[in-house]
Amino acid sequence: MQPQTKQEHIVEIVSDSGEGAQKCGQTFGTISAKMGNGVWTVEIIPAEIQPPARTPSGASGIRIRLGSKEITNVGNEGDLVVAFNEQVLYSRIANGAYKEGTVVLLDNRWESDRSTEIQQMYKKAVAEFRDHGLVVHELPIHEACLKVVKDPRKGKNMFVLGMLCRIYNRDKEMGRNEIALTFAGKAEKIITSNQKLFDAGYQFAAEQLGEYFFEIPTREDRSDSPMVVTNGNTAVGLGVMASGMELVSMYPITPATSASHYLADVFPAAGGFVHQAEDEIAAIAFAIGASYAGKTACTITSGPGMALKTENIALAVMAEVPLVIVNVQRGGPSTGLPTKIEQGDLLSALYGEPGDAPKIILAAATIAECCSMVVLARKLAESFRTPVIVLTDANLATGVQPWERPELSRDMLAPPLDQSEWNSDIPAYDWDEKTGLSQRPIPGMPNGEYVLTGLSHTKQSKVSYESAENQYSATMRSRKLATLQSTLTPPNIHGDESGDMLVVGWGSTFGAIEEAVDNLRTTGEKISSIHLRFLSPLEPGLTEIFSQFKKVITIEVNYSDDINAPMITTENRRYAQLAMVLRVQTLADVDCWSAVYGHPLQPEMIGNVLQERLNQLNKKTGE
Amino acid sequence: MFGIKADWSLDIQERYFTLDDYEGNEARWCSGCGDHAVLATAHRILRDAQLPPEKSVFVSGIGCSSRMPHYMATYGLHGIHGRALPLACGVKSRRPDLDVWVATGDGDCYSIGAGHWIHAVRYNMDMTVLIFDNQIYGLTKKQTSPTSPIELKTNTHPEGASLDAMNPNTVTLGITNASFVAQVVDWNPPLLHETLKAAHAHKGASFVRIIQRCPVFVDSITKELQEDASRLRLLTHENGIPVAKGVEKLFPDSVEHDPSDMAGALRIARDETEKGIIPVGLLYQNQNIPCYSDLSGQGVETTDEEKIAATNAALDVFAI
Numbered sequence A: 001m002q003p004q005t006k007q008e009h010i011v012e013i014v015s016d017s018g019e020g021a022q023k024c025g026q027t028f029g030t031i032s033a034k035m036g037n038g039v040w041t042v043e044i045i046p047a048e049i050q051p052p053a054r055t056p057s058g059a060s061g062i063r064i065r066l067g068s069k070e071i072t073n074v075g076n077e078g079d080l081v082v083a084f085n086e087q088v089l090y091s092r093i094a095n096g097a098y099k100e101g102t103v104v105l106l107d108n109r110w111e112s113d114r115s116t117e118i119q120q121m122y123k124k125a126v127a128e129f130r131d132h133g134l135v136v137h138e139l140p141i142h143e144a145c146l147k148v149v150k151d152p153r154k155g156k157n158m159f160v161l162g163m164l165c166r167i168y169n170r171d172k173e174m175g176r177n178e179i180a181l182t183f184a185g186k187a188e189k190i191i192t193s194n195q196k197l198f199d200a201g202y203q204f205a206a207e208q209l210g211e212y213f214f215e216i217p218t219r220e221d222r223s224d225s226p227m228v229v230t231n232g233n234t235a236v237g238l239g240v241m242a243s244g245m246e247l248v249s250m251y252p253i254t255p256a257t258s259a260s261h262y263l264a265d266v267f268p269a270a271g272g273f274v275h276q277a278e279d280e281i282a283a284i285a286f287a288i289g290a291s292y293a294g295k296t297a298c299t300i301t302s303g304p305g306m307a308l309k310t311e312n313i314a315l316a317v318m319a320e321v322p323l324v325i326v327n328v329q330r331g332g333p334s335t336g337l338p339t340k341i342e343q344g345d346l347l348s349a350l351y352g353e354p355g356d357a358p359k360i361i362l363a364a365a366t367i368a369e370c371c372s373m374v375v376l377a378r379k380l381a382e383s384f385r386t387p388v389i390v391l392t393d394a395n396l397a398t399g400v401q402p403w404e405r406p407e408l409s410r411d412m413l414a415p416p417l418d419q420s421e422w423n424s425d426i427p428a429y430d431w432d433e434k435t436g437l438s439q440r441p442i443p444g445m446p447n448g449e450y451v452l453t454g455l456s457h458t459k460q461s462k463v464s465y466e467s468a469e470n471q472y473s474a475t476m477r478s479r480k481l482a483t484l485q486s487t488l489t490p491p492n493i494h495g496d497e498s499g500d501m502l503v504v505g506w507g508s509t510f511g512a513i514e515e516a517v518d519n520l521r522t523t524g525e526k527i528s529s530i531h532l533r534f535l536s537p538l539e540p541g542l543t544e545i546f547s548q549f550k551k552v553i554t555i556e557v558n559y560s561d562d563i564n565a566p567m568i569t570t571e572n573r574r575y576a577q578l579a580m581v582l583r584v585q586t587l588a589d590v591d592c593w594s595a596v597y598g599h600p601l602q603p604e605m606i607g608n609v610l611q612e613r614l615n616q617l618n619k620k621t622g623e
Numbered sequence B: 001m002f003g004i005k006a007d008w009s010l011d012i013q014e015r016y017f018t019l020d021d022y023e024g025n026e027a028r029w030c031s032g033c034g035d036h037a038v039l040a041t042a043h044r045i046l047r048d049a050q051l052p053p054e055k056s057v058f059v060s061g062i063g064c065s066s067r068m069p070h071y072m073a074t075y076g077l078h079g080i081h082g083r084a085l086p087l088a089c090g091v092k093s094r095r096p097d098l099d100v101w102v103a104t105g106d107g108d109c110y111s112i113g114a115g116h117w118i119h120a121v122r123y124n125m126d127m128t129v130l131i132f133d134n135q136i137y138g139l140t141k142k143q144t145s146p147t148s149p150i151e152l153k154t155n156t157h158p159e160g161a162s163l164d165a166m167n168p169n170t171v172t173l174g175i176t177n178a179s180f181v182a183q184v185v186d187w188n189p190p191l192l193h194e195t196l197k198a199a200h201a202h203k204g205a206s207f208v209r210i211i212q213r214c215p216v217f218v219d220s221i222t223k224e225l226q227e228d229a230s231r232l233r234l235l236t237h238e239n240g241i242p243v244a245k246g247v248e249k250l251f252p253d254s255v256e257h258d259p260s261d262m263a264g265a266l267r268i269a270r271d272e273t274e275k276g277i278i279p280v281g282l283l284y285q286n287q288n289i290p291c292y293s294d295l296s297g298q299g300v301e302t303t304d305e306e307k308i309a310a311t312n313a314a315l316d317v318f319a320i
């Protein structure tokens, strides 16, 4: 039988936590990427470490979107789901993860569970799912695993991997090899047992699910350059190493921590050190100390950690200490949604400190950029003698995608520690009047002695309360941003350079926005998009670009008021964060649509919003 | 110290440093402030050690005492309130070659920076920590500090401080990895000098609580101690702070205390709270405690080639 060709498919594996669904999905994603598909995977993570079994809130798993072109986001509703129990599907359904016709491959062990209560729950759920339009196949997955191993709770995931590899016509040998790689270092027994489960699953799908046999053609746009497959946090870690940094000083916080976990493993080989500080305040202070002493340093955190760091960020701005700060944004305020995505920290990154604290802010739009922006940030921090904040988010942090392997070179690395003699005629802040830039002495340099201070200071770093000095030094620090902006080019326009509507995005919504825009363009809409990587300073040319469109709208994952909601007027409407910045900077009447559902925006959702706004616009202009 | 070797030959030193080489801006503390004495002592210790000024870094938080780096001609990092210790640890972390000092106040260290204090003791990075304890918030004008005596009238407690003073030495001694804990008063220059010299020579984090005069806000606290030396108890031992005979005579109360005896150190420290007897000298020293700076400083010599190779090896793992 020939497999059916599909341009793309969205697969989910959902289970209780601890059943290995994520490992199964990651491996499946890697195999698919190796076979030349575009892939994006994202983990479904419950908030608790060990949530109660068989509950909707305990849903733990993974979504894999694979296709025959580059995949840049999680996509819309799923096509095929493997579920280890029926209860976990409820929360996915509530999240709108499935549609009519989504195929559910459900382990039927609960039908004959010893508890009659569980039996009934199971029957009820299956009936409800079918009413909902899902195509449910009840399969003896557990039973089939029992034939291979004594305890299928461990290993069922590899059985499912086998099933998926058959369904999507993956190279079987590659699957078996991938298992050997996944369990590398474990006992041979463990590897062969998992490979047996894999074989059994493969055969099971061939026998029981013959009708589900698909072929996803390889990407044609695939480049020949070597690729790596990682999530965004690992990419951040690789960026830290590629940039030649020596220190990461951190305090654990979800969803940022895994970047430091990764570095703790590999960083020492590059001479680096991960310092787990007593809190986020100490973490950044430690990094500032190291940077002051001439060693490039970075601190990686998430929203609540950023809040604690603000006073030190201001110190780094005031005293012009190069520093890279990575903020893997999560849902806020307060403890908020620790494991979920939000783009809620743009304004606090811009304005969170006391007084005027100009700094560079970058936002990674892809997993590759999680790596390259750290390298860029390190360079900018040093050249502009300032902290640089790199914003990523939970979506990038846990999303896995193949990306072009960076070609490492020496000029990515931090320069070696300079201990040459300082020219004592040059003050510690020898601000160039035009650019605000200056060179800094490093402890150990003879004749460079100065006292770095967060107090208002002169060129010589002497404490000064003089009004003119304060005005001057504030001007010099601010000028650096204008200088940086003068070196940037306007953003690329995705689509035509003029039209009805321009969508502006930043961060991890990149792929979903472009996909939505592409879909609308194929229906004839005059819509384009730009995606900003520099948020402070903003990329140049925005006013001119905006003027070519009837309407400009941002799409963001943060809170904004809906203009049609009760009590909301044009005077009290609270705008999404980038929209607010753009309105101020360009004086254009930038509209926004944003939401804080805690999950990544789906292209379809964005498409619907934009379609509605386009309809309104066309009605208004009488077209 | 004058470059003359034991065999009377002249040691050819390219650079010889005088006190001038360590003196920074003119100190702006009030006259009679104990901080002046500490500053002068630090200048002399560096001069005696002939450390190149560019190799020392004075790190501080915020407070009167935290102005100290500005009065040194070395490198300095005048940070933010409470964070002197993590800033200093960061400086030392990848620069084991630098000579790191910390100047912090009783508010800066024992209150807002208390968390960092505990952890800095545990890290035991090689640095000299001077806690200027005037038992008051000086810079912000007379608010109660954690070490203010109970009933002290301050601007935040006009009816008198309501809580007993904290005993910082019992805290420091109680933290795992405490390796050098000493106490001294600012108005006894030879003792101050010997104490800071011993602290500076110690490898590890040396915590010296300096009971410091603030004649402007709490003149009476230290005046009583100056006038009645029997409130102080001098700790003597061959492994302790060297005390000249003339200095020893100034202390009516002195006991021999072996600085390797932790139980004894805790007992002596506790007497300050329980009996009002203030120890001066070396409470505890242990030279065998590991320094976190030895760990964090590993790999500082890694070459560019090695860094690139390590990063490539890391990338290989994810290659498809």
Ligand SMILES: Cc1ncc(C[n+]2csc(CCOP(=O)(O)OP(=O)(O)O)c2C)c(N)n1
Pocket (backbone or CB within 6 Å): B062, B063, B064, B065, B066, B081, B104, B105, B106, B107, B108, B109, B132, B134, B136, B137, B138, B139, B140, B145
């Ligand atoms: C975050 C923050 N909170 C409060 C202050 C105000 N402040 C500056 S110094 C200080 C207390 C200083 O007392 P201490 O550390 O004992 O130093 P002293 O002036 O007595 O030497 C305070 C509360 C500040 N600078 N920063």
Ligand code: SF4
Pocket (backbone or CB within 6 Å): B028, B029, B030, B032, B033, B034, B035, B064, B065, B134, B138, B139, B213, B214, B215, B216, B217
């Ligand atoms: S206020 Fe007190 S501590 Fe501050 S400088 Fe004056 S005397 Fe010294």
Ligand SMILES: [Mg+2]
Pocket (backbone or CB within 6 Å): B063, B105, B106, B107, B132, B133, B134, B135, B136, B137, B138, B145
């Ligand atoms: Mg004080």
